[in-house]
Structure formats: structure tokens, C-alpha cells
Amino acid sequence: MPKTDAHRSINLEQKFTLLEDHWQPRVVAELNDYQFKIARVLGEFVWHDHPDTDEAFLVLEGRLRIDLPDGSVEIGPGELYVVPRGTQHRPVAEEEARILLVEPRGVVNTGDVGGELTAESDVWI
Amino acid sequence: MPKTDAHRSINLEQKFTLLEDHWQPRVVAELNDYQFKIARVLGEFVWHDHPDTDEAFLVLEGRLRIDLPDGSVEIGPGELYVVPRGTQHRPVAEEEARILLVEPRGVVNTGDVGGELTAESDVWI
Numbered sequence: 001m002p003k004t005d006a007h008r009s010i011n012l013e014q015k016f017t018l019l020e021d022h023w024q025p026r027v028v029a030e031l032n033d034y035q036f037k038i039a040r041v042l043g044e045f046v047w048h049d050h051p052d053t054d055e056a057f058l059v060l061e062g063r064l065r066i067d068l069p070d071g072s073v074e075i076g077p078g079e080l081y082v083v084p085r086g087t088q089h090r091p092v093a094e095e096e097a098r099i100l101l102v103e104p105r106g107v108v109n110t111g112d113v114g115g116e117l118t119a120e121s122d123v124w125i
Numbered sequence: 126m127p128k129t130d131a132h133r134s135i136n137l138e139q140k141f142t143l144l145e146d147h148w149q150p151r152v153v154a155e156l157n158d159y160q161f162k163i164a165r166v167l168g169e170f171v172w173h174d175h176p177d178t179d180e181a182f183l184v185l186e187g188r189l190r191i192d193l194p195d196g197s198v199e200i201g202p203g204e205l206y207v208v209p210r211g212t213q214h215r216p217v218a219e220e221e222a223r224i225l226l227v228e229p230r231g232v233v234n235t236g237d238v239g240g241e242l243t244a245e246s247d248v249w250i
Contacts, residue, residue: 006193006209007193007195007196007197007198008198008206009184009198009199009200009201009204009205009206010204010205010206011201011203011204012203012204012205013203028205029181029205029207030179030207031159031179031180031181031207031227031228032178032179032210032229034156034159034227036181036205053157054155054156054157055156056154056156056161058225059134060203068131068132070132071132072132073132073133073134074134075134076134076136078136078137078138078185079134079135079136079137080134080135080137080153080154080161081133081134081135082154082155082156084131085157100183102156102159102227103156104157
């Protein structure tokens with residue numbers, strides 16, 4: 001579990017070289033009880049929500065669409081979007097995208113839905 | 126106070142076109158009781174700390190150095206660094222840099238130190 005070095009910044013591009021799987025968020029830093037996680041995404045994720053927390057998506061490379069109950073949001077590189085707590089959403093990436101997530105420690109990627117795309121939370125890279 | 130649009134991502138580059146001053150963080154999004162803030166930085170900031178919270182710096186463009194009591198950290202584009210709560214630090218940018226800050230709502234940029242570089246907190250852009 002490589003935690004942050006007290007005198008070293010975290011290079012996100014370098015961290016992505018250690019991550020091959022899609023939809024498997026990996027923690028790169030903590031801010032109080034919040035976590036920064038990187039993820040590679042490709043294809044359709046499952047519809048789910050997080051009843052207790054908002055969830056922030058910052059796209060670093062590629063494009064991510066987030067389907068919402070009443071529309072969708074397109075997020076390109078250098079764009080940020082916050083899904084409000086309790087809002088059903090489905091992330092979709094037509095081509096591989098690299099994203100940075102910010103959310104409280106312990107959030108599970110599929111919410112309460114579960115299924116094969118559920119990743120272990122709190123795994124560092 | 127432009128809050129986020131329910132179906133629109135926040136384009137950070139576009140937000141920077143609205144911000145000219147240095148060391149004046151502006152809120153672009155909220156995640157629960159946390160805020161994402163953009164800032165242009167140039168020159169030396171003041172030594173200060175935030176006794177109650179960690180503070181995350183993500184450099185989007187340029188380079189930021191953060192001086193710490195026992196050394197310093199260099200943060201380049203696409204790099205992230207979290208200053209632990211209560212740690213004295215001084216951000217320095219030899220040339221203009223653009224950064225994204227993440228911290229709880231209400232954090233003042235100069236901590237308890239005050240002075241002319243103190244910016245109003247909770248100002249949206």
C-alpha cells in the first residue's frame with residue numbers, strides 16, 4: 001500500500017502506467033477522509049448511485065459521458081463534473097478515457113448495485 | 126454566484142479565462158462540503174498552515190514549488206500533492222502556473238496568517 005511520500009508529488013501519468021484494467025479505481029492520495037483515485041474507463045458501466053455522497057469526475061484524457069435519469073453530460077479533457085449524491089448515473093466511454101475521481105474514503109464504484117464490475121475500494125497504486 | 130449546471134461539465138480552461146489575478150482562488154465546483162478552486166499563481170506566497178485540514182494542489186499548467194519546513198516539493202503539470210494539516214508551507218511559482226485546489230468549504234488561503242495576499246473564500250467563478 002504505497003502511501004504518499006512527504007516530499008514528492010504524485011505524477012498521475014506515471015501512476016497510469018501501473019494500471020491496466022478498466023473500471024478499477026486506484027487510490028493515489030488522501031485529503032482528510034477523501035480520496036483521489038485514478039481509473040481507466042472503456043465501454044458502459046452500470047447504472048448506480050451513491051446515496052451518501054457526491055462524486056467528482058475530472059477527465060484527464062479522452063472523453064467520458066455520464067448518463068443521468070433525465071439526460072447526459074459530456075466530459076472532455078480538463079473538464080470536471082460532480083454527480084450529486086443519490087443521483088442515478090451511468091458512466092460511458094466510447095473510447096478509453098483516463099479519469100481522476102474524488103470522493104470519500106470507502107465509496108464502492110458500483111454503489112449498492114454490486115455485480116461483476118464492482119471493484120475493491122481503498123486499493124492504492 | 127454561478128453554481129454548477131446539472132447537465133454541464135466545468136471546463137477549467139474556460140474558467141481560467143475569467144480569472145486574471147494571482148493568488149485569488151475561485152470556486153468552480155462543490156463536492157459535499159469540499160470545494161474545487163482554480164487559481165493563477167506567480168511569485169512567492171506567504172508561509173502559513175491550515176490547522177484543521179489537508180490541502181490538495183493539482184498543477185494544470187506550469188510548475189509550483191511548495192516550500193516545507195524541512196525541504197520542498199516540486200509539482201509539475203498533471204502532478205498532485207497534498208499538504209498535511211498543520212504543516213507550514215509556502216507555495217512559490219517562478220513563472221505563472223495554473224492550479225486546481227481541493228479543500229473543505231471555508232478554508233482561507235493564508236490560514237491564520239492574514240496579510241495582503243488573503244483572498245475572500247467561497248467566491249465562485
